[in-house]
Amino acid sequence: MRPTLKKPERTPDGGAERTVTFEDRAGKSLLRTEGVYKQFNGVTVLRDVALDVRYGEVHALMGENGAGKSTIIKIITGVYEKDAGRIMIDGEPVEINDSHDARRAGISVIYQELSLVPALTVAENIFLGQEPGRYGVTGRSEMRERVSALIDRYGFRIDPDAVVDSLGMSQRQMVEILKALSTDAKLVIMDEPTSSLSTAESERLFETIDLLRQKGVGILYVSHRLEEVYRLSDRLTVMRGGEVVGVLDHDEIVPKTVTTMMIGREIRDANARRGYKIYEDNVLEVSHLRYGKLLRDVSFKAYGGEILGIGGLVGSGRTELVKCIYGALRRSGGDVTYRGAPVSKSIGRNIRAGFGFVPEDRRVEGLFPALSIGRNITVASHDKLSRVSVMNKGAEQRWAEEAIKNYDIRPRDRGYRAANLSGGNQQKVVLGRWLAREPDVLLLDEPTVGVDVGVRAELYEYVRFLASRGSIIIMVSSDLFELTHIADRILVMHGGVFFEEFTGAAATQAAVLLAASGQHTDEGVALI
Amino acid sequence: MKLRISTRNVRKLVSAGLVVVLMLVFSLSADSFWNWRNMGNLFHDAAFLGLIALGLSFVMTGGGIDLSVGGIVCVTAILVSRFGTLGGSSVPGVLAALFAVLCGGAFGLINGVLVTRVRLTEFVTTLATGILYSGLGLLLAYRDNGKLSGVIVPKGIQNESFLSLGEKVGGTGVFLVTYIWIALSAAMYFVMRRTNFGLHTYAIGSHSRSAGMSGVNVRRIKTLGFVISGAFAGLASAMLTANMTAASASLGNNGYEFQGIAACVVGGIALGGGKGDPVNAMIGAIFLQTILNGLLKFNIQAYWSYVIQGVIIIAATAFDTLFGRVTHMLRERRSIAGREAV
Known part of the structure; x- marks a missing residue:
């Protein structure tokens, strides 16, 4: 039986329902x-x-x-x-x-x-599971009456x-x-x-x-x-x-x-990277990118050697931006070029051209939980590990073992099922999949969600190392500390466009937070 | 309300209109199509298929699928023929039909329990039970006929009351099963559109998690859907057996489950659930049967009917996808316009 809910009583005149009023209790x-x-x-x-x-x-x-x-x-x-x-x-x-x-x-x-x-209709949804009526026949008129009464009471504008x-x-x-x-x-x-x-x-x-x-x-x-x-x-x-x-x-x-x-009190991180080398020839350019209503007009350039942070609230278009670049979403307008040539809309081609992507939700888009650690790592590198579409078993195993060692994935067993790993190790597996390829462009979407502090530091180290070798790193993050301490440059999105850019000392957590909600630091008070 | 009624009925009108056009074309181009005799036969066959589709429409509107109805038709045919010949063949026909409904419902209940309690997937469960039920039918038929191997000879039935179920009513050319089918379709339309059970069926077909969170007993509604599907397959089986005056265990090989699903789809019941009602199933059954019947009146190879059925199912599905997209676009436009007006 479905749980019985308190059904609103009917007034003696058989009219609309009683609705409890709270006005008199205000305060x-x-x-x-x-x-x-x-x-x-x-x-x-x-x-x-x-x-x-x-x-x-x-x-x-x-x-x-x-x-x-x-x-x-x-x-x-x-x-x-x-x-x-x-x-x-x-x-x-x-x-x-x-x-x-x-x-x-x-x-x-x-x-x-x-x-x-x-x-179902509005009225049907509101009463779903507790329909009025007799003998199982839905009491439509009563349902309508009660919903209309409810809508009128709160002055909503909606058709039941x-x-x-x-x-x-x-x-x-x-x-x-x-x-x-x-x-x-x-x-x-x-x-x-x-x-x-x-x-x-x-x-x-x-x-x-x-x-x-x-x-x-x-x-x-x-x-x-x-x-x-x-x-x-x-x-x-x-x-x-x-x-x-x-x-x-x-x-x-x-x-x-x-x-x-x-x-709280802001602490400047002494370990922040200062003075990094820019590789001018390794450049990704996005111009006037649009995606439905979520990305309205986004343009920027990212260079090799640099960690570019993308900030903004959930729903500001951050995820769509990296997905459009990678080819996981089809952009509705604008251009993306890499080293002067247009970036393909095919993910496979982009991977072979040196792209890598760590998605936001690793359990849905990143990990193959039922497969082994080894398979999870090598899955994006079949091009390097096979000849005429036949996998080279030995090469595949060596590739996986090296990544497990390099990125300290525990347990060190390439046959271990990925589903049984801890969140941090799962993320290392997904990241390791790409790092092992040494991608020229690595797109990260919330790379440290659900990852504990110790593993976080390791992930940052790997990403920094890759950047120092000349790769482009674009990192979307909601974590203010991560943005202000790991990224060399921060672009904050708001309402489908870049709202503000921060570098160096200007990149404080407070400034980024304000920009994410659509306010400039100096006029923050004035705006509201 | 206006929008809902119109989109709901446009789909029906389109199919019904196509049926009328087809009938016109066939009557004008083939001499033997438009006469009482043939129409009686057409609507007899449509009623048989329609009863199966009617039951299936509950499972399909609830977002499920039932591949076991062919098996249920098969085993119930054997069971009802035994039942009908009990005690010197004096069992009243109505009782036999009721027996078949109960048998079918019981088989449906087994499906429902396997799906909702043992938590097997519907596709695999009903695929397996469908095979199982056909197998049971064959076994029972074999026991009845003893020495047979391979070919199952239909067992003749001598029970006037039971056999009258498969005959025409009074002086008209209309079979009893056609009347029963129309009456039950109307009744089931009421159940689907006017009762809480019907509302809950749409709810689980449209979004079962939300339905569950709202207090709908998803497992019970799903199980009931299978019971209804089985019960109608059982009834169809009894009516067909009476019409053929014999039970044949080879009925399980006729692919009724797929014809039933095809009738639903052609009539406008979405495979994904949440859409359509028994009237859609009814129109779909007439549609398919009109084509099968009409094509026979031309001197073309009978196998062409399969090709044409396939094409029609694809066309119907494509139409629904397109139709859905267009109405969605219209709604969006309307809601934007409405918002601007506010």
């Missing part, structure tokens, strides 16, 4: 966490986290990757179990152990990956009979929110809701959020985008390294303050 405490601790494998990821969300407020949650935002949300929604601390709803302590508990407590999450069924497939992303999120509200949610958690929205669509989502706030619903809003947070939130909690660094009121939300809180 009162809705969700409160106290002293929440969480450890994973002995590493403390949350330390004494206190959150306080009130009715009728948009409460933003900001922090760098790994600051603990997702973890605390997963604890609130019952995905993770907390090690210590209390969660209180309306001042009463509650135990939330799974998603049903969360729903019963009135907490609802709008995930980035929406949970709608495209073939529209098929979800025909809706844009912002409208789908609206449906998702309505679905949450239909089960009487009082706290709506949104995790990076605008990452897949256009500017206009984001604006419509903000209007929706404003409506919810007016009706007294509490919203916990996770975002990387400062201007959004400023536009929307009544208060802001900033996290860093698993702790709450501070809570700001709307008027205190100033870019400089927030970025300083997020990053």
Whole structure:
């Protein structure tokens, strides 16, 4: 049996549904966490986290990757179990152990990956799994009535009979929110809701959020985008390294303050590369590159010997940029030339011409989990290891063993299944696949996500070594430390174009962070 | 709502229109096509195929596939012929038909359990059970006929009540199975479009993970789909057996599963799920049967019908892809226009 949900009661006159109102509670405490601790494998990821969300407020949650935002949300929604601390709803302590508990407590999450069924209408989606009606016959008129009442109540502009497939992303999120509200949610958690929205669509989502706030619903809003947070939130909690660094009121939300809180004191790395040799003849030129709506007009030159960092938020077009260069996506306009000749649209040809690409999600696009370490390494080098399409077994084994030794892949067993490796070693395998070829152009997309500190340092060393031999390195990264300390030059993307370029001392984490949210350092305050 | 109704029905109108055109062409060019006798036969065959497609439409709309219906037709034919000849052949026909439905449903249930509980893939499961069911049919037929080897001789049935299932009704040229098929198609249309079960079938066919997260019992809906598919195959089998007045174990070799799937696809039920309803299956079955029947009226090699069926299936699929793209584009344009208007 499907889980039984609380079905909205009907008023005595048989009319529209009762909808719980929260307006009268505006300003009162809705969700409160106290002293929440969480450890994973002995590493403390949350330390004494206190959150306080009130009715009728948009409460933003900001922090760098790994600051603990997702973890605390997963604890609130019952995905993770907390090690210590209390969660209180309306001042009463509650135990939330799974998603049903969360729903019963009135907490609802709008995930980035929406949970709608495209073939059904808005109304059908909202009531999916809890349809009104008798004897299994869907009560369409009642469904319509209740959805219309819900839509009217929140003043949304959406047609209950529209098929979800025909809706844009912002409208789908609206449906998702309505679905949450239909089960009487009082706290709506949104995790990076605008990452897949256009500017206009984001604006419509903000209007929706404003409506919810007016009706007294509490919203916990996770975002990387400062201007959004400023536009929307009544208060802001900033996290860093698993702790709450501070809570700001709307008027205190100033870019400089927030970025300083997020990053902490900046430490200049003494090991940063200074003075590197540029190989002028090894040049990749991208001019007026376009890709749908994601890349609007991107031009740059990258030279051998240089590590070029590409910064920007998720959805800013970074991944699409490297994929277009590599040939994994078909560009809709513009030119890419390497050493003066156009770059092919065929990945195979590009690899033979000296390109290499480490994708963002190694488990989906990089690794062959079912194959051995050896096969994973040699898979891109069949051209060098075979004659008339017949693999030279001996050469293949030597190639794999050398890479395993050079890049210190553990265990040192080329027959070991890649699926059983740790995240760091998997990444070494994927990187090793390309490094072993000594590519002239190496494209890296988030090369150190899910890789621990020790392995990170090794990866940086390999990449630097390759650069010092004259290769072009283009590295996309969300990690500010990585960008400012490993890259020699940083291009920050925002809205499908290069927003700002940084070199040398100007490349501070704060400046890059500001540029990623579309603000120049010197006018940061003025803009918002 | 307007857009939905129109795209949904445009697809049906296109197929139905093509059927009318085909019928016109055949009646004008072949003398023996347009008469009561032939139409009665055409709609008899269409009804048999249509019953199979009707059951399949539930599995396919739910995003699945059932390759075992041919096997179910085969083994149920043998079982129902035994059942119908029990106790001196006095078993009422209705009871025999009900028995066949239950048998088919039980075989479908086995499929459903294997797919949803043992978690095997639908393709392999139903491929395997289809072979298995045919094998059971052959074994049973062999036991009935004893000494046979190789050729399975149909076992004759002498049960008037049962055999009347395969006959025409009253003085008209229309077979009973045709009426049953039309009535059940209408009933199933209601089930698909108006009940929670139908809604959930579309949901799992369109995006089963979202459906599951919304509280739809995906495994139960899927299992029920297989049960329905099997039940209709069983019914079709009983009607065919009665019409042939004998059960033949070689029915399993006739490829009914593929003809059924072809009828669904031609009628407009997407293989990926989430689209179409029993009316699409109905139109598809008439479409295919019209072509098979019509081509026989010309003096061309009968094997051409296979070639033409293949071409039609490809054409229908290509049309759906193109149609889907065009409607999607129109929607996008409309939604952009709407946004600008706001």
